[in-house]
Amino acid sequence: MKEASFYTLSGDKISCSLCPHNCLIADGKRGICRVRKNEGGKLITESYGQICSLNFDPIEKKPLYHFFPGSIIFSAGSLGCNLHCKFCQNWEISQTGIEEFGNLRTSSPKELISKAISREGNIGIAYTYNEPTVWYEFMIETAQLAQKEGLKNVMVTNGFINPAPLEVLFPVMDAFSVDLKAFNDEFYKTITASRLAPVLTALKMIRKSGRHLEITNLVITNTNDDEKEFTEMINWIADELGKETILHISRYFPMFKMNKEPTSHEKLQSLYEIACDKLDFVYLGNMRSGLGQNTFCPNCKTEVIERIGYDTRIIGLDEEGRCRNCRQQVIAK
Numbered sequence: 001m002k003e004a005s006f007y008t009l010s011g012d013k014i015s016c017s018l019c020p021h022n023c024l025i026a027d028g029k030r031g032i033c034r035v036r037k038n039e040g041g042k043l044i045t046e047s048y049g050q051i052c053s054l055n056f057d058p059i060e061k062k063p064l065y066h067f068f069p070g071s072i073i074f075s076a077g078s079l080g081c082n083l084h085c086k087f088c089q090n091w092e093i094s095q096t097g098i099e100e101f102g103n104l105r106t107s108s109p110k111e112l113i114s115k116a117i118s119r120e121g122n123i124g125i126a127y128t129y130n131e132p133t134v135w136y137e138f139m140i141e142t143a144q145l146a147q148k149e150g151l152k153n154v155m156v157t158n159g160f161i162n163p164a165p166l167e168v169l170f171p172v173m174d175a176f177s178v179d180l181k182a183f184n185d186e187f188y189k190t191i192t193a194s195r196l197a198p199v200l201t202a203l204k205m206i207r208k209s210g211r212h213l214e215i216t217n218l219v220i221t222n223t224n225d226d227e228k229e230f231t232e233m234i235n236w237i238a239d240e241l242g243k244e245t246i247l248h249i250s251r252y253f254p255m256f257k258m259n260k261e262p263t264s265h266e267k268l269q270s271l272y273e274i275a276c277d278k279l280d281f282v283y284l285g286n287m288r289s290g291l292g293q294n295t296f297c298p299n300c301k302t303e304v305i306e307r308i309g310y311d312t313r314i315i316g317l318d319e320e321g322r323c324r325n326c327r328q329q330v331i332a333k
């Protein structure tokens with residue numbers, strides 16, 4: 001446990017400004033994320049150094065397809081989340097706090113780095129599994145140390161973070177994998193207990209920062225799969241973030257409080273085609289299909305990366321990430 005950052009006293013309560021919920025927290029109570037607590041007028045991050053999951057994962061699992069493709073990244077997560085998505089795939093760890101959950105190991109940032117560098121070929125650390133925003137202090141301290149060791153830092157996030165704390169992350173975070181859960185504020189309010197606008201602001205800030213960005217949109221049957229709304233989202237991405245923005249359209253399966261049918265292949269294919277009209281790099285995730293797996297040069301259409309599951313083969317890029325056929329830059333280096 002450690003004192004949290006980004007809070008002020010507001011009367012006899014604490015006002016946390018880490019995320020756009022801006023919780024007002026009475027003494028002895030926690031914020032919406034369940035892991036930040038007012039203890040006698042001090043905001044405490046209860047999940048500091050509390051580790052729930054640790055794995056060496058393929059980078060494609062984050063999902064990041066254009067950031068060191070084919071590499072392994074040490075992935076760490078804790079507990080808690082500032083969203084309450086009814087379809088959460090990791091609800092056992094995201095929708096709980098430290099007191100309710102047993103089996104946590106503790107680690108200092110230094111110990112985590114030692115583990116990360118113990119595996120040859122590991123490119124860095126991904127802060128993932130639960131929402132790393134609510135693990136902010138531990139994440140940033142670890143990321144600063146990791147950077148000194150020459151490791152890359154990756155944040156897998158819902159993007160519901162206030163601008164000031166996000167800005168502080170840019171010097172140490174190399175890549176962001178952000179969920180854009182729908183292009184509909186009502187969906188955000190009723191299905192995730194948050195709001196759309198702050199996520200769009202965060203996406204624009206990340207793009208402007210020059211850090212690597214990939215977006216994932218999980219498509220849920222009869223919930224956020226309206227093609228008109230999806231087209232509006234694609235237009236917004238192309239106009240505000242650029243047509244080179246990498247988009248993963250992901251298939252939904254029933255989970256937690258959501259029991260709609262899994263997304264049909266026909267629907268995913270149709271949305272894939274809509275997205276490909278505007279964006280250079282569109283992928284289909286969470287489904288067995290040859291479609292939407294491989295990377296093609298946006299200029300000459302040569303296949304440059306082939307993927308079968310998490311087996312990734314770079315077949316048409318030079319050392320600088322350019323297409324071998326036409327020299328178009330495909331992967332940022």
Ligand code: SF4
Binds near residue numbers: 022030032081
């Ligand atoms: S980080 Fe947690 S406590 Fe702070 S505003 Fe967000 S939900 Fe509330």
